[in-house]
Amino acid sequence: MTFLARAPLLPVLAAWSFSLVVFDLTASCLAALAGALLAVVGLLCLGGMSRERPWPALALAIIGLSLAGPVLFCFRLAAPSLPSFVSGEGKVLLERSWGGRRLVVVDVSELRLVSFVPARRTVAAGSRLDLEGKVLPLRGPRDGETFDFSRWARARGIIGEFSPSRWDLLSGGSGWHRWRGALEERLLLNLPPLVRGHLLAAWLGLRDPDLAESHRRWGTAHLLAVSGFHVGLVAAAVLVLTGSRREGLVLPSLALWAYVLLAGAAASALRAALMIQLYLVGRRLGRPGGGINAVALAGLLLLAWRPWWFWDVGWRLSMTAALTLAALPENLGARSFLLAGPAVWLTTAPLSAGTFGAVPLAGLVLNLAALPLFGLLLPLASVAALPALWGWAGGPIVATFAEDLFAFWAWAADGVVRFVPALVAPSALLFSAAFFVFFLLLFRKVGLPSPAALGGATSLALFCSLLS
Amino acid sequence: MRDRWKSFLFFSAAVVCLFFAWLLVSRFSGRWERSDPSVLAGPALSLKAQKEELPRENEGERESLPSLERSETPAPEPWVVYVTGGVRNPGVYRVDAGSRVYVAVEMAGGFSPEGDAEAVNLAENLFDGRHVHVPRKGERTPAAGLPAKPSPRPDASPGSQTLLDVNGATASQLATLPGIGPKLSEAIVADRESKGFFRSVDDLTRVRGIGSAKLEAIRPFLTVGP
Structure with a gap:
């Protein structure tokens, strides 16, 4: 099987991503098109080094699809036209803390707007409001900050900021949001701290600050972000419960998307759900696709929907991790399960270090055990928490059992951190090593011969390190 | 031999593409003239300070400005606050610098059933080392209830509780x-x-x-x- 047949969408993803980098730097559609063309042709040339028959028609189709991306982005990334004033009934879609204030996202007059309100004026998600006020453009990054709020917001469909002059509550949270709020309240009130923190993250996508700090120290912060790991666990559980019937598509799909919505529909969760959905459809049709191609397709669909995802750290971490996992050699058997954690740690280290400042070296060791262990711990804790959540007698005792397991993990992880206290700061060496391993795994997986894979990985690692 | 030659050509072509791609992002900033880049394109990172002054119709272009610069200022140290009274889990908590009282109350598990939500100004600014006391219903407290023994705030005059x-x-x-x-x-x-x-x-x-x-x-x- 040729390089193109194994992962035809990988060059397209590379082209789209690079065109966004170029567009970001130059604000030029022509430059973005040129960037996409160079990226896709470069990768196809590397693919041409395999000794198999070239597929000119497929190559042309890939180039065409690659060039469609920048054209689409030039339209999608244009500034939205905003009214200066809106008035009417609005629905709160999201409410969360934002620094010292509360961030509230409302749908009003067919616009999705964000407002920052003091805690005393905040309202629950799902509430209906009678609104009136000015609409302002979204804020860009502040001086000295890398975080660009406007991109964060646009990736979530928000197009402007709302400065209300009227903000009257018509009705409280309802429907899905009410269920979510009730579940959050039960989790907060009925479970011991470690179980509560892990289940808040896994079920609702909410982070307990203390637990997040601990996982950051251990280098396992990815376990608290709803990702392919969590979505995969849910999908596996549903498939097991439904007897893993081949024709079973509707029920697992519904469970999958219900979970993603419940968990807050973060970029990583959406990417994973799309991938698993593709797998389920492929399985139903009797044509399960390749892992790399499925990841690439999920990434492309998200970028086509909202190109601003490209600048979302969650999207980048998720895509890098998923591509790394999909690129692990198949012939390693059970060892690949052990290698998965450290491999993902290394390939995502530049992103993590670039975002958080430094990553703990202990994560390299801890991730050997973290993925398999939490693959068991999270389902176990979810089941153990149910009696306490339902208020059954003895429920807290059962939950304490799961609490002890998490406490044991915390004790062991702290021990490893004490033994390996070093932090890995962003550096050219880290970036080069991570990019090299990432591209080498990918190129070997898609069938490039060793010299081509080595040459390609070295060139691209150098290129990406220079860009970073 | 022919295969090797073919592979070499393909690899060379790939490297040439990479080189031009690098040239594109490192040398081209939206236009080819040898002059300073415009405010709307290119790695003109220092122009971020001017963004607030751009007219609204340029908002989309403002979005496309690069955000490659890395913050060199260290993240502020978290504040440590002590929460007591009508909360579920009284204790000492670390909160982000700049937080308000509601953050501390949330970290302490929220109001307990006997906590008096009306007696606390949740929007009040916190500061490092503050003792936040949430009065219980019926508890006699100073105005606004916070703090029971006022922690002097360095930058505020005593008694300035209501914002x-x-x-x-x-x-x-x-x-x-x-x-x-x-x-x-x-x-x-x-x-x-x-x-x-x-x-x-x-x-x-x-x-x-x-x-x-x-x-x-x-x-x-x-x-x-x-």
Whole structure:
């Protein structure tokens, strides 16, 4: 099987991503098109080094699809036209803390707007409001900050900021949001701290600050972000419960998307759900696709929907991790399960270090055990928490059992951190090593011969390190 | 032999593509002329300071400005606050610098059933080392309930517990602030009505008569509501 047949969408993803980098730097559609063309042709040339028959028609189709991306982005990334004033009934879609204030996202007059309100004026998600006020453009990054709020917001469909002059509550949270709020309240009130923190993250996508700090120290912060790991666990559980019937598509799909919505529909969760959905459809049709191609397709669909995802750290971490996992050699058997954690740690280290400042070296060791262990711990804790959540007698005792397991993990992880206290700061060496391993795994997986894979990985690692 | 030659050609072509791609992102900043890049394209990172002054129709272009610069200022140390009284889990908590009282109350598990939510100003500013006491229902407390034994705030005068919302305060309320007379308070209200709400306390400097010194003098007494 040729390089193109194994992962035809990988060059397209590379082209789209690079065109966004170029567009970001130059604000030029022509430059973005040129960037996409160079990226896709470069990768196809590397693919041409395999000794198999070239597929000119497929190559042309890939180039065409690659060039469609920048054209689409030039339209999608244009500034939205905003009214200066809106008035009417609005629905709160999201409410969360934002620094010292509360961030509230409302749908009003067919616009999705964000407002920052003091805690005393905040309202629950799902509430209906009678609104009136000015609409302002979204804020860009502040001086000295890398975080660009406007991109964060646009990736979530928000197009402007709302400065209300009227903000009257018509009705409280309802429907899905009410269920979510009730579940959050039960989790907060009925479970011991470690179980509560892990289940808040896994079920609702909410982070307990203390637990997040601990996982950051251990280098396992990815376990608290709803990702392919969590979505995969849910999908596996549903498939097991439904007897893993081949024709079973509707029920697992519904469970999958219900979970993603419940968990807050973060970029990583959406990417994973799309991938698993593709797998389920492929399985139903009797044509399960390749892992790399499925990841690439999920990434492309998200970028086509909202190109601003490209600048979302969650999207980048998720895509890098998923591509790394999909690129692990198949012939390693059970060892690949052990290698998965450290491999993902290394390939995502530049992103993590670039975002958080430094990553703990202990994560390299801890991730050997973290993925398999939490693959068991999270389902176990979810089941153990149910009696306490339902208020059954003895429920807290059962939950304490799961609490002890998490406490044991915390004790062991702290021990490893004490033994390996070093932090890995962003550096050219880290970036080069991570990019090299990432591209080498990918190129070997898609069938490039060793010299081509080595040459390609070295060139691209150098290129990406220079860009970073 | 022929295969090797073919592979070499393909690899060379790939490297050439990479080279041109690098050239594109490192040398091309939206136009080819040898001049400073425009404010809207290219790695003109220092131009971020001017973004707030760009007219609204340039908002989309503002979005496309690069954000490659890395913050070199270290993240502020978290504050440590002590929460007692009508909360579920009283104790010492670390909160992000700049947080308000509600953050501390949330970290302490929220109000307990006997906690008096009305007696606490959840929007009040916190500061490092603060003791936040949430009164229980019926508990006799000082005004606003916080703190029971007031922790002196370095930058605020004693007793300044209630913050004034610059977006909701009347001219007469604003006139009670130090250094703000009736004329200036009316100017603040007039500015608010003509130009829209203040996004932050710093926005007050857009009112003629309020400079940085005056702003710092009244900052501890102000908050910004929607």
